[in-house]
Amino acid sequence: MNPIDRAVTSVHELPIAHYRSLDPLKNLKLRVTLKRATRVGRLIADSVTHQVSVPVVTAAVATGTGEGTAATAAPAAVTTAGTTAGTTAGTTAGQQRGHPRAAAADDDDSDDYTFSWQEKLFSRREEDMYSDPNRCILPLQVNYHNLLTEVREKNGGKRPTHHLFTHVDHDNFTDTEEFQRGATTAAEEKPTFLEERLISVRRRHLEGHIDTTRPSRDSCGRIQPVATWQTDTRLAVAHTTPTRCLYMYIMADLTPNHLEPTAQDEYILCTLKVNANGVLSVQPDITFSSLAEVQSQSESPHSKSYLLETRHQELFEFSVQHISMEIDKDTEKKEKDLLKEVYRRRTDMLTSVVGDDFQQPPSVDSARVVLLGEIVSAEGFDASSLYVRYLINLPEGWYVTDTACLSGTTQLGSTSFLDWSGVVTFALPLEIEFVYCDLARPEDRLIQWPEMFLEVCSIDYWSRQNVQGYTSMRIPDMPGMHVLCLSSWRPVNYSTRSMMQEVFVGGTPQLEDLMYTSVPK
Numbered sequence: 001m002n003p004i005d006r007a008v009t010s011v012h013e014l015p016i017a018h019y020r021s022l023d024p025l026k027n028l029k030l031r032v033t034l035k036r037a038t039r040v041g042r043l044i045a046d047s048v049t050h051q052v053s054v055p056v057v058t059a060a061v062a063t064g065t066g067e068g069t070a071a072t073a074a075p076a077a078v079t080t081a082g083t084t085a086g087t088t089a090g091t092t093a094g095q096q097r098g099h100p101r102a103a104a105a106d107d108d109d110s111d112d113y114t115f116s117w118q119e120k121l122f123s124r125r126e127e128d129m130y131s132d133p134n135r136c137i138l139p140l141q142v143n144y145h146n147l148l149t150e151v152r153e154k155n156g157g158k159r160p161t162h163h164l165f166t167h168v169d170h171d172n173f174t175d176t177e178e179f180q181r182g183a184t185t186a187a188e189e190k191p192t193f194l195e196e197r198l199i200s201v202r203r204r205h206l207e208g209h210i211d212t213t214r215p216s217r218d219s220c221g222r223i224q225p226v227a228t229w230q231t232d233t234r235l236a237v238a239h240t241t242p243t244r245c246l247y248m249y250i251m252a253d254l255t256p257n258h259l260e261p262t263a264q265d266e267y268i269l270c271t272l273k274v275n276a277n278g279v280l281s282v283q284p285d286i287t288f289s290s291l292a293e294v295q296s297q298s299e300s301p302h303s304k305s306y307l308l309e310t311r312h313q314e315l316f317e318f319s320v321q322h323i324s325m326e327i328d329k330d331t332e333k334k335e336k337d338l339l340k341e342v343y344r345r346r347t348d349m350l351t352s353v354v355g356d357d358f359q360q361p362p363s364v365d366s367a368r369v370v371l372l373g374e375i376v377s378a379e380g381f382d383a384s385s386l387y388v389r390y391l392i393n394l395p396e397g398w399y400v401t402d403t404a405c406l407s408g409t410t411q412l413g414s415t416s417f418l419d420w421s422g423v424v425t426f427a428l429p430l431e432i433e434f435v436y437c438d439l440a441r442p443e444d445r446l447i448q449w450p451e452m453f454l455e456v457c458s459i460d461y462w463s464r465q466n467v468q469g470y471t472s473m474r475i476p477d478m479p480g481m482h483v484l485c486l487s488s489w490r491p492v493n494y495s496t497r498s499m500m501q502e503v504f505v506g507g508t509p510q511l512e513d514l515m516y517t518s519v520p521k
Contacts, residue, residue, distance in 0.1 A: 007307035007315055011268045014284035014306060022339070025117040025274060029324045030286070032250055032269060034163055035110035037307060037315035111164045114323065115250060117272075122148055123165040123253050124261045140170055164269075167249040248272040252318070254310045267308060270320045286322040366437040371475060373430040375410055375454075379423040381468045383458030384415045386424045390455075391514050392475075395448035397438025405432050412459065434475070450475045453517045456488055464506030472517040 008014060113121075122130065127148060129135055136145040151160065167173040249272075255265040273281040284306065305319040327335070362368045378386050392406045400406065413424040434450060441447070452475065456468040469488025476482045491509040493499075502508055511517065 007309040009309050011271060011283055016281060016283040017285035017287060019280045019282065020278060021280065022278075023327075025280070027324055028117045028280075029114055029322070030250070030270065030272075031112070031114045031321040031323045032164060032318065033110075033112050033305075033321070034252055034269070034316060034318040037317045111161045111252075113161050113164050115166065118168045118246075118248055119166060120144070120147060120168050121160060121165040122151070123251065123266065124159075124255075125253075125263070125266075126165070127159070163252045163254060165251050165253065167247075167251060169246045169248065173249065244276050246274045250320075252308075252316070254308075254312075254314065254316060256312055256314070264311065267310070269308070269318050282320075284320060286320055362435065363437075365439055366435060369434040369436070369475070371430060371432045371434065373432075375426050375428040375430065377423050377425045377427075378413075378456055379421070381422070381424075381456065381458065383460065383466070383468060384422075384424075385412055385459050386414075386456055386468065387412045387459070388426060388428075388454055388456055389514075391453045392432070393451045393453065393515055393518075394434075395450065397441060397447070398434055398436050398450055400432060400434055405430075449477050451518055453514045454486070454488075455514055455517075460506070462506070466502065466506060466508045467510050470511060470514070470517045 115121075122144070126144070130141065130144045130148045133142075133145055136142045152158075249268050250270040252267050252269050253261055253265060254267055255261045259265075271281075271283045275281075284304075305317050308316045308318060310316065375388055375390070378388065388410045390408055390410075394400070394406070408428075410426040410428045413426050415422055415424055436447065438447075451472055453470075453472045455470055458466050458468050460466075467490055469490045471486040471488040473484055473486055491511070493509050498509070
């Protein structure tokens, strides 16, 4: 593995990537490798051993006598014995404290483990807590106690890893550094008095346990200008619905061998987050952005190593590698066919519930006009009982789905005895849908719009019908509401015979065709 040039102190300094996949998350496999890059304690021990052994070799070569050798070697033996005694005492004390790492420091400097989605591995602090059944009261604690017992029986009482462990979505864990980022990336930036006070206010809105003693990336938290989390207070103000997310943290316990394990020495190596839309967020990124970056990885072409610096000035090198099993071509084709069949059945189910009786939009070379109108009233006529006949003429290229709506008659209306204004109300609603499609129309010819012809008739006491007027109108070509007041006319014969026939027999001059109201063909 080729580590990067700069060591990081938090996983938040590493790049993050977002992925979308239809494959279930149970098939996700990540291989995490961790090994120690430098160790301050080991360097000091090596230097002390080197200083002790040099006088012994020099005395044996220079004097060549047993007395000189014994006299010179005695201090060396004392020093070596003191060093050995100190190491043995430290190892014994470490074993008495219950830390086997103090006795086998050279065997636990590296870890290599393959993690699955929501796979639980316990840390040393969690093992101390869940190993005692008297401490496990909640159902989750009892479940973890049983899981820990099974893991120990499976591994012969040993831990699967030395440093690595996980926090799954059920754990009461909150990434503190995610909520304590600075306003800028400047290292010399200092928080103001107001920022320091607001940090404690914001922590009260965080869900889960937060270790306030853990130092953040910039040694103290600051308010981030852009809010990337949701709280009850923020939801009440913004009136937004949060997206449910599932989290998984791959952690590492980097506590030195001679110290008790604490939460401050537990570091996040990888953060996995999946939202309700199926988007997987991984930090650090498990892919590469350029071909040169891929070719630079000589040992593992699918992983990139990073250096992590602890608070004890120790460096650890780790990598996160995506090793999920790739699906073969036949299985992938079967899965796609199965998804298509599922989507088809879902569409059929929705169609059976909702129905498919929906009008399709018109094509490119056609137009659709919907008329929602009303014949309101008539006024200014001599008769008191009136009705209206209407007829709609469709020019070439126009048609309707129901031809019965092209003509009709209103109900018979009369003027009110209390209101002598002469207004007869009909309030007849009209709902007609016109469709235009004329592919053979020349481009230089204008489109002719449909016209409506109206005939106002009256009925007297003796059931004699007379024509009171004719009028016509063109369907408006602009969308919106239009109120049209039409003036009517009728032919009149002023001869004595015609006038006497209208009074005694009934009947008035009429048009041979109602379409003559407009410009005749």
